[in-house]
């Protein structure tokens with residue numbers, strides 16, 4: 037089976053073709069990604085209207101590239117999958133409309149993929165992870181701990197009550213004058229910094245449940261920046277290192293609690309981290325230690341498949357197609373689309389761990 041995947045929910049325009057064998061294993065036939073970072077850089081963040089227009093300008097060409105590199109024709113495809121949410125709705129509409137039009141023209145099934153399910157299932161393609169597994173999804177828009185029971189079956193153990201982790205990285209980078217996108221810039225600056233110079237509180241550490249919170253830490257960094265005055269490169273490095281250390285320790289505390297909650301209900305042995313912030317080496321190293329102590333296998337997909345891409349959408353499409361899950365052409369694009377519809381709308385309510 038072969039599926040073309042399309043991703044347009046944020047600031048990456050991407051298309052990819054992935055093939056699945058009868059044993060369930062997958063093979064990436066092609067992947068084309070165009071980052072819009074330079075389009076948004078002058079504004080210090082993503083501008084939704086610019087993103088939507090850029091997707092529209094580049095998507096057709098990227099699809100052609102992906103199809104050519106894969107050496108396949110539309111007749112060789114079994115379905116066309118696109119991110120149908122959650123995300124910036126203008127961009128999501130570009131991908132969904134394109135996929136539906138191609139599905140209609142070629143008679144192939146259309147598959148509406150939840151972007152978060154794309155991130156969630158990537159480790160099954162790259163590392164053959166089996167259900168159930170514990171997932172930490174850390175990106176610019178999300179920070180969640182989920183028990184992944186199967187395709188389309190998720191139980192949320194924790195989520196952020198305010199900012200996403202990537203958002204915190206991006207905002208701190210701005211305060212430190214490190215530019216956009218913030219995550220990689222903060223990580224680079226932190227390498228030369230002293231993580232002990234600023235004693236930031238570890239948010240949520242020791243609190244019941246598995247929820248996250250980063251806005252207090254962000255405020256603490258802002259106050260420290262104001263108190264320091266004009267920042268020297270050393271000050272910026274120390275602030276970056278101290279912030280990153282606090283965030284990493286907070287996340288690993290939440291993960292430890294989630295492992296306990298996961299084990300109460302499931303017998304899975306794998307922990308997966310995915311999303312853009314999973315590219316952070318300090319976080320990866322700490323999570324690896326946390327998993328070793330907890331006796332779980334630590335799995336992190338390759339960096340290019342942790343950040344937004346279309347391989348994950350094609351793969352999630354394949355997983356759904358295998359179960360006969362295709363979608364009608366009147367399926368709507370969704371700005372919000374939780375993986376666990378039963379999780380309380382107010383984060384933290386009703387979660388015990």
Ligand code: KG4
Nearest residue numbers: 175176177202219220312313315316343344
């Ligand atoms: O998954 P992703 O590519 O897009 C979303 O779906 O949000 O994640 C992007 C986020 C941005 O906030 C970016 O600053 C962050 O991931 N990020 C990092 C690193 N690389 C990317 N954060 C910390 N350290 C990194 N090395």
Ligand code: ZN
Nearest residue numbers: 175311343344
């Ligand atoms: Zn993402």
